[in-house]
Amino acid sequence: MRPAPTILHLDMDAFFASVEQASKPSLRGKAVVVGGLGPRGVVATCSYEARVFGVHSAMPMGQARRLAPHAAYLVPRFELYRSISEQVMRLLRELSPLVEPLSLDEAFVDLEAGGTAWDAQSARLAGAKLRTDIRTVTGLTGSVGLAASKMLAKIASEEAKPDGLVLIPPGTERAMLEPMTVRTLPGVGPATGDHLRRAGITTVGEIAEAGEDELVRLLGKAHGHALYAMALARDERPVVAERETKSVSVEDTYDVDIHDRVRVGVEVGRLADRCVRRLRASGLSGRTIVLKVRRYDFSTLTRSETLRGPTDDPAVVREAAARLLDSVDTTGGVRLLGVGVSGLADYTQEDLFAQAAEGRAEELAEEPETEPAEEHRPTPTERRWPAGHDVRHAQLGHGWVQGSGIGRVTVRFETPYSQVGRVRTFPVDDPELSPADPLPLVAGAEGGEAGQPSSLPRPASLPKSWSGGGGPAATSRP
Numbered sequence: 001m002r003p004a005p006t007i008l009h010l011d012m013d014a015f016f017a018s019v020e021q022a023s024k025p026s027l028r029g030k031a032v033v034v035g036g037l038g039p040r041g042v043v044a045t046c047s048y049e050a051r052v053f054g055v056h057s058a059m060p061m062g063q064a065r066r067l068a069p070h071a072a073y074l075v076p077r078f079e080l081y082r083s084i085s086e087q088v089m090r091l092l093r094e095l096s097p098l099v100e101p102l103s104l105d106e107a108f109v110d111l112e113a114g115g116t117a118w119d120a121q122s123a124r125l126a127g128a129k130l131r132t133d134i135r136t137v138t139g140l141t142g143s144v145g146l147a148a149s150k151m152l153a154k155i156a157s158e159e160a161k162p163d164g165l166v167l168i169p170p171g172t173e174r175a176m177l178e179p180m181t182v183r184t185l186p187g188v189g190p191a192t193g194d195h196l197r198r199a200g201i202t203t204v205g206e207i208a209e210a211g212e213d214e215l216v217r218l219l220g221k222a223h224g225h226a227l228y229a230m231a232l233a234r235d236e237r238p239v240v241a242e243r244e245t246k247s248v249s250v251e252d253t254y255d256v257d258i259h260d261r262v263r264v265g266v267e268v269g270r271l272a273d274r275c276v277r278r279l280r281a282s283g284l285s286g287r288t289i290v291l292k293v294r295r296y297d298f299s300t301l302t303r304s305e306t307l308r309g310p311t312d313d314p315a316v317v318r319e320a321a322a323r324l325l326d327s328v329d330t331t332g333g334v335r336l337l338g339v340g341v342s343g344l345a346d347y348t349q350e351d352l353f354a355q356a357a358e359g360r361a362e363e364l365a366e367e368p369e370t371e372p373a374e375e376h377r378p379t380p381t382e383r384r385w386p387a388g389h390d391v392r393h394a395q396l397g398h399g400w401v402q403g404s405g406i407g408r409v410t411v412r413f414e415t416p417y418s419q420v421g422r423v424r425t426f427p428v429d430d431p432e433l434s435p436a437d438p439l440p441l442v443a444g445a446e447g448g449e450a451g452q453p454s455s456l457p458r459p460a461s462l463p464k465s466w467s468g469g470g471g472p473a474a475t476s477r478p
Contacts, residue, residue: 001235002148004119005167006112008127009145009153010092012134013162015105016081017047020074020388022139022441024400026412026420031055031071033064037387038255040335044076048162074388080438081105084138091133095126098239105142108150110239120146120169127165139416139441148173149235151186158184173233178205185230192219207231248282249290249340250274257296257333264330264337265322271339272321276314284344285310289320292338293328300336301328310345317341383428385409390439394432396424398439404428417443 012018016034021027031050035043041061053068065073085104092099092107096114101107111117116126127144134142141163145156152168155177160166168176177184182202183193196202199218201210208231216224229235250271258264268291279285287310294300303324311317321339385391385404391411392398399413402423409428414421416439426433 001173001233002112003170004112004117005123005146005148005153005170006110006117006119007147007150007153007239008095008109008111008123008130009147009150009157010088010107010109010130010142011145011154011157011161012088012105012140012142014045014047015085015140016045016076017050018140019077019081019084019441020072021047023080023416023438024388024412025414025416025418027072031068033061033068033071033073034076034388035061035064035073036253037061037073037075038253040253040255046071072388075386077389077438084140084441087137088134088142091130091137095130098241100239100241108153108239113239120167124165124167127167131163131165137442149233150237150239151230151235152233154186155180155184174208177231177233178203178208180204182207185227187223187226187230192223195219204231247290247340247342247344248275248279248284248286249292249338250278251292251336251338253294253336254334257335258337259331259333261330264334265325267337268321268325268339269318271337272318273314275339275341276312276317279312279341285312286341286345287311287343288341289317289324290338290340290342291321291324291328292336292340293325293330293334294336295330296333296335298335303327304342306343310343385428390436392434392436393424393426398436409433415439416441 017032020032020034021030029049030047031053032047033043033050033055034045035041039062043055043057043059043061043064045057046055046064050064050068050071053071055064055068055071061073064071081104088105089099089101089107092109095116096109096111098110098113099107100109111123111126117123123146127146131142131144134140143157143160143162144165145153145158145160146165146167147153147156148168148170152173156166156168180203181193182188182196182204184204185207188196195218196207199210199214201207207215207227212225212228215228218224219227252267252271258267287308288304288306290302290304292300292302305320305324307316307320317339385401387401387403389401390398391401393411393413396411396413398415399411399421402410402412404410407428408425409430410423410425411433412421412423
């Protein structure tokens with residue numbers, strides 16, 4: 001572990017929900033829940049105002065509606081989230097060439113590798129500047145943790161939430177960890193936590209007291225050794241700039257179980273085509289085709305077939321997925337289907353038409369998994385108006401969908417830069433109403449709206465001197 005707190009962990013605050021609040025003035029300060037809105041949808045994320053009612057990520061949407069019936073429930077806008085994530089990642093790469101993204105809203109940064117920080121004072125300064133720049137460029141807030149290792153930096157950012165900065169001074173790591181619950185440590189989920197609790201271990205300090213041999217006896221060799229090292233604040237993992245993509249996959253959850261075998265086959269073919277489009281967009285190909293089927297009883301089957309060489313041919317992937325489907329009994333109904341490709345390469349093998357599998361498809365696992373938010377796919381025969389998505393009216397301008405049903409769609413006309421807008425209702429087939437691209441969250445970014453400032457404010461520059469505390473946004477807690 002390095003001697004200075006020069007590893008930074010950034011976690012954007014309630015990212016999807018914060019983007020929606022920033023883009024919709026009427027939702028600022030209100031409970032917002034983003035996720036799949038169908039009967040089997042789950043919460044992707046929710047605002048801090050919604051968390052007060054007990055709503056949290058991965059919760060079934062029906063349960064969230066019971067807890068917070070007056071919240072705004074919105075369909076995700078992933079393209080917008082990705083574009084804002086790219087803005088944030090660019091800011092991180094200005095700090096260091098070693099940036100390790102974990103998701104759209106979370107990343108590690110090695111400040112020492114970029115020459116941005118070399119001690120606690122310079123690290124705190126870089127973290128404070130980053131938070132200011134993120135707010136300037138995106139209008140959003142992020143929480144920053146600074147420590148001498150990745151594990152501690154992530155724990156620090158959790159302590160900083162929301163909208164704060166926490167630095168763990170070198171030498172204080174053990175004292176900081178000891179009173180924390182065992183669930184604080186990476187890899188300690190509900191099952192491991194319960195197992196440790198039954199052994200009388202509830203805090204990180206008690207893990208260290210138990211000793212390595214006892215942890216190995218309780219949890220096994222690999223997990224026991226790793227957990228003991230973490231309890232002693234030992235973490236030598238480096239920040240890795242490029243995380244290798246191991247697989248590309250797509251999946252859909254269906255509001256009503258699919259019983260028709262022909263329909264299941266059609267859906268698998270459609271998913272295979274979508275998967276190949278993602279594969280090609282990434283410039284990759286793959287050897288192993290994977291089919292995922294979640295049945296009516298929530299049992300999940302995963303079948304795979306390995307080809308002789310990598311491919312990005314949609315016909316080959318469709319045929320392989322169809323063969324895998326033949327080995328799965330779907331008579332009771334299917335609630336989720338997925339197709340993936342692994343064993344990735346950056347080249348293709350040209351002679352893979354109708355090639356045979358090298359081995360039998362095998363069932364890899366039956367595992368309970370969290371329901372993903374379903375994707376909303378407009379059909380050619382009807383106009384779909386997902387809640388929260390952007391629209392434009394020929395006369396009234398830009399707005400967003402508050403809800404739709406029974407042949408009507410309700411729109412609130414406002415932009416990220418306006419006051420709270422008025423609400424109007426239209427027939428779903430109104431010719432003057434059309435889907436629209438999201439507007440930038442900061443006026444003037446990427447064009448903005450007419451009449452808005454033409455350029456973004458410049459990110460804050462590092463001051464020549466640092467006076468110390470920096471207020472609550474730059475506090476340090478051991």
